[in-house]
Amino acid sequence: MIPRIVLGFCAEIATTEYTFAYVLAAAHEGRLLKADFSMFPPQGSIYVPRPLFPHQSVRFRDLGFWDVEEDPNFGDRNRGAKYRAFRLRADVPAEVVRVDCPSYRADEVRQHLIERGIEAFYRLDGRDLMLEFADGVTAGPVRVEPADDDGRFRCDPEHLGQPLGAWPNRGALQPVLVNMGQTARWFVWPLPRPESFIDLASTRQVLDSLQHIGISQELYDDLIGKLGFIDHASLVPPLHRKRLQVLLDEALTTGKQLEACVPLLRDDPKMLEAVEQYKHQVGEEYRRDLETQKSQLGDEVGELEARKKGVEDQIEEVRKRLIEEESLKEKTAESVAEAVFARARQAQKEVHGMLAEVAVLRPFLSNGAAPTPALPAARALAVETHRHEAVPLAGTDAAYSHLKSQLENIGLQPRSASAAARETLTALSLGQAVFLQGSMAAVLARTITSALSGARWVELDVPADMKDGALVKPVVEAAAAEEGPTMLVLNGANRSCIDAYGSDLIRILAERAAGVPSAPGLMLIGVLSEGLSAVPPDPVLTALGPILHTDYLAWKRGWKARPTHPGQLTAGPWPHPDGPDEAALDYLLDELQPTPNELWRHNVLAADRRLAGWPGEPGAPDALDSVLFGWVLPRCTAAGVDLSEHADAFRQLFPEPDEMDPRLRLLLKAHGAAEVF
Known part of the structure; x- marks a missing residue:
């Protein structure tokens, strides 16, 4: 077993006696180099017991610097990581942080470090920092105190009393660049000998x-x-x-x-005269200020007395109104009581006559059987098959580009178009259904269907109170029998309970989640109604796939929609490797939904892995934001979960609310979780 030295970050909220840390960099021949995912199987992480936590109250993204060794019992203990930490090192690599002022303005630099502070959504205290100034000069190391109430980290003035080593630029330190999500961070280890010094002492x-x-x-x-x-x-x-x-x-x-x-x-008479004039001027200004304050106080006292009189008049008026209403209630109660007593006395007089009439009519009512009501005739379903000329879409990347452009054509802003395209293709590639909700759900459903399955797609209008799954089964079989991928669109999918009419659909989606290739060419999109005849989304429907609410997407104002250009998906493998499991998401699912539902949990975690492996794009949301918006929160709101009770969990996942996906922020605010921000 060869020990290694690694730099990593805690990837989950530690509530047990251990945690897993994802490795960012590793030491090699006295230098720090960026670590490869495959160097620390199976998921690029190491096992860290509680005594070696970098902080006693460890948080998500906390850094640690450990000596690690290979666990000889990795296969037997099933710890989840091939390497384990056996020593927490004190010489944590120094991180390079940006300071927006030049190095030669010592007073401005001191003010920035001591008063304004350094802003970061991860912990900076307890380790060395290198300061990269606006003119490129890099100096350090320095240390900061724990974050204040405003979330900023500040230096102790005493720590700036000695000169700091300085280098002409960051490259002279030979730093290593690592990525944590969409954040790039620079680390230096070990520190080379400084080429010069800068003095920041007061x-x-x-x-x-x-x-x-x-x-x-x-x-x-x-x-x-x-x-x-x-x-x-x-x-x-x-x-x-x-x-x-x-x-x-x-x-x-x-x-x-x-x-x-x-x-x-002292001997200049003009100076003596000027001093006397200044004394007189200061005295007059002070007297005028006192008079002004006295006048203002008098006006405020008058206003308060007037407001007091108005409030007293309102109280008296309300008191009189209450007395009148109490009197009216007493009169109404008396009249109602009298009417009830009168009706009761009348009923006592009429009951004997009614009993006599029943006795006379009973023989005639018992001789014949009541006629059997006729069963209503089976209704024909409104089914329509569409076929058009369409452009072949070879591969997922081509399908994504085409779908994103068509969503922008109907009025979605690029950020929302990118998010909706990614989440739709992710769900369909995993064999899940995609449900659309909101005032623009029907428009979005037709655009997605035409863009991905324009050559052939089937449309079914679900009637209200449909409980016979036998009527839907031929429609599903006909759509699944088409050559190549085919979309089945359920308009008003919640006008009836989906477990009553869609048992075959539920079976197909559940088998796909279990790994069975059921109806491989069939893709399902459901449009959810919001009228009085609609059934709210229930636990069965929300477990089948994401629910994308169109009213939380960003639409272009005054945009005139353009025609959709049909496209047709072709069968093929998913081109991007899935990302790792996110332990923080698994923990959040247990907190939000204590009642188990394995189909929903499987679909959520599979979607998170697939979205995490999709290459990043400017403006595209993080995998966690997309999964919460489409898969997790719709089920929570449908189950009546009070999201405000879980505000602390959301704050730990999103320490910087401004970096949260705008759709997710709107959804949380709309359901009473505004205190997260």
Whole structure:
């Protein structure tokens, strides 16, 4: 077993005695190099026991620097990682952070580090940082205190008392670049010898250093004391001594100038007159300020008295109205009671006559059987098959580009068009259904169907109160029998319960989730109605695939839709490898849905892996944002989950709410989770 040195980050909220850390970089021949996913099987992570956590209260994205070794019992213990950490190192690689001011403005740099602070959505305290200034100069190392209430990290002024090593640019440090999601971060290990220094000490710190030297010279008159003083003076950085010399020269020059000016000012009658005038002016301004404040206070007292009188009048009016309403209620109750008593007395008089009539009519009612009502005739379903000329779409990437462009043609903004195209193709490639909800659901469904299955697709209008699955079965079989991928569109999929009329569809989707190639060419899109005749999404429907709400997408204002160009998917493998499982998502599913549903959980995790493996694109949402928007939160809202009770879990997943997908932010606010932001 060969030990290694690795830099990683905690990828989940640790609630047990261990966690897994994804490896970002590894040490090789005294340098830090970017780690490859395959170097730490099976998922690019290492096993970290609780005593080796980088922080006692470990959080998602916390960094750690460990010595690791291969676990000889990896296969037997089934720990989930081939390598385990056995030592937490203190020499964590220094991270390069950006400071938006030049290095030669020492006072501005100090203000940025001490007052304004460094903004980051991950933890910076407890380790060395390198400062990259606007002019390219990189200096350090420095350390910051834990984040304040505003989320910013600030330096202790005492830590800036000594000069910092400086390099002309970041490249001189030979840093390693690693990516955490869509965030690029630079790390340096070990630090090379600095080429120069910069001084960020304050004037007070420089003067304190000088005062300490002077006191030492006065206290020690013996040889040993003098030697100690000389040793301390030699430790004063040259940059400090230079600044002290400049300050002393300026102070002596200013003192001589003041000493020459004071006698002249004292004997100058114009100066004496100006001083008296200034005293008088200051006194008059102070008196006017007092008069103004007195007048304002008087006006405020008058306004308060007027408001008090108005409130008292309103209280009196409300009291009178309450008395009148109480009197009216008493009169109404008395009249109702009298009417009830009168009706009861009348019923007592009529009951004997009604019993006599029943006794006379009973023989006639029991002789014949009641006629059997006729069964209603079976209704024919509204089914339509569409066939058009369509452009072949060879592969998923071509299908994605075509679908995204068609969604933009009907008015979606590029960011929402990219998200909807990715999530639709992900669900369909996994054999899941795609449901569309909202005021523009029908438009979006026809556009997606024509863009992906324009050569052949089947449309079924689901009637209300349909409970016979035998009527739908021939439609499903006919659509599945088509050559190549074919879309089946259910208009009003929730006008009736899908488990009543769509048992064959549910079986096909469940078998696909289990790995059975059931009806391989059939793709399913459902349009959800929101009228009074519609059934709200239930646990069966929400487990079959994502629900994309069109009213939370970003639409272009004043856009005139363009015709959709039909396209036709061709069968083929998914071109991108799936990403790793996200433990934080698995934990969130348990928190939001304690009642188990394996079909839903399987579909959610499969969609997250597929979206995580899809190459990034500017404007496209993260895999976690897409899964929460389409797969997780629709089921929670349908089940009546109070999302505000899980605000802490969402804040841990999204420490920077401004970076959250706008669709997800709107959905959370609409369902009472505004405190997440």
